[in-house]
Amino acid sequence: MAVKGRDIALRAASAAVLAPAAVAATWIGGVWFLGLIVAASVVLAFEWGAMSAPRAPRLIGGAVSLAVVAAVVSAYFGAMSVAFVMLVFGAAGAALFARSRGQQAVDAAYGVLYLGWPSVLLIWLRDVDSTVGLHWTALVFAVTWSADILAYLAGSTFGGPKLWPSYSPNKTWSGFIGGIVAGAIAGAAMTAWFDMGPLTVFWGAFLGLAAALATMGGDLWESGLKRRFGVKDAGNTIPGHGGLLDRVDGLMFAVVVVAAGRLLVVLLERGVS
Incomplete structure (x- = not known):
């Protein structure tokens, strides 16, 4: 437990440094x-x-x-x-x-x-x-970070059966469920908070769920790549997290889902007008 506690503390410290920079750059655009x-x-x-x-x-x-x-x-x-x-x-x-x-x-x-x-x-x-783009980008980050953090915390706390041992032996079903639930809640919350056009809270939750699933899929995919190349981490860029790729693997898949949702909304708005 002490080792795990130090691991969480190191992860939190790294996130406290990097997350504000990413948020600021996203906000300014x-x-x-x-x-x-x-x-x-x-x-x-x-x-x-x-x-x-x-x-x-x-x-x-x-x-x-x-x-x-x-x-x-x-x-x-x-x-x-x-x-x-x-x-x-x-x-x-x-x-x-x-x-x-x-x-x-x-x-x-x-x-x-x-x-x-x-x-x-x-x-x-x-x-x-400039404004709507900020809202959609914030949704991507909120869903991805929520899914990633809650998956880690739920998996570490509850443990249980492994999700896919041959690809990622540390991933559990409890972490997977925690991640997708967190993603759906984050999607609904961001839709309720920001102006997302015709995207309702219900569809925001659905998009968050889909993006959270993509986040989990991206994490598993990168785990498979690391096993193929015979490495434990993609690098050591971020203390406590490994490489940057280890942190954004889920985001890279989630943004595809959210961009597809944004494109659909744009097409719907053009059809209405």
């Missing part, structure tokens, strides 16, 4: 949010390089980083189609570069798409509208 996503993308890319290409981590990390940042900047300036094209060509370019360095081309290409797709969607979600 504009180039500050762009800077947050670019910085995170670079860190994630180099973690991916170290994890997937240990013989050339900096070279592969740099190639993946270049492709992802180019797509993110394009999305920031409103060229979403260009951003998606850059992701495709960036993945191909990273694959060719990795192959020339004797590394796995598929891993480099996948790294660009795995990291780039949610980064581009976060830019679109935040800057599609």
Whole structure:
């Protein structure tokens, strides 16, 4: 219990430093949010390089980083189609570069798409509208953080049967249930608090539930990737948490679900008008 208590304290201390910076950049938006996503993308890319290409981590990390940042900047300036094209060509370019360095081309290409797709969607979600975009981005963070924190606390407190031992031996069903319930509550609360257009509290809860499920799925997916590459953590960037990828793996999946919900609302609003 003492070791677990120290682990929770270290996690809380790291979150107390990083979360306010992320919240502030999200609140301000504009180039500050762009800077947050670019910085995170670079860190994630180099973690991916170290994890997937240990013989050339900096070279592969740099190639993946270049492709992802180019797509993110394009999305920031409103060229979403260009951003998606850059992701495709960036993945191909990273694959060719990795192959020339004797590394796995598929891993480099996948790294660009795995990291780039949610980064581009976060830019679109935040800057599609200065106020409404903030609300939707806040919903993503609230649902993801609530699901992640409550899953950890419920699993640590109640324990019980393992969720998927072959992929992630520490995950439990109690943590899974706690996470999705927390996500649904967070989605409903954010919808009640913010102006989300035609999104009602009920549908906010449903979207929160779906995003929480995606958060759990993203966590399991990254656990599978780490087992494939034979590493315990994606890195040691954040004390008590491992790498940044270990903290945002669920967010990367959840943002896809929330962006799909936002797109549906936009289409509904256009249909009504």
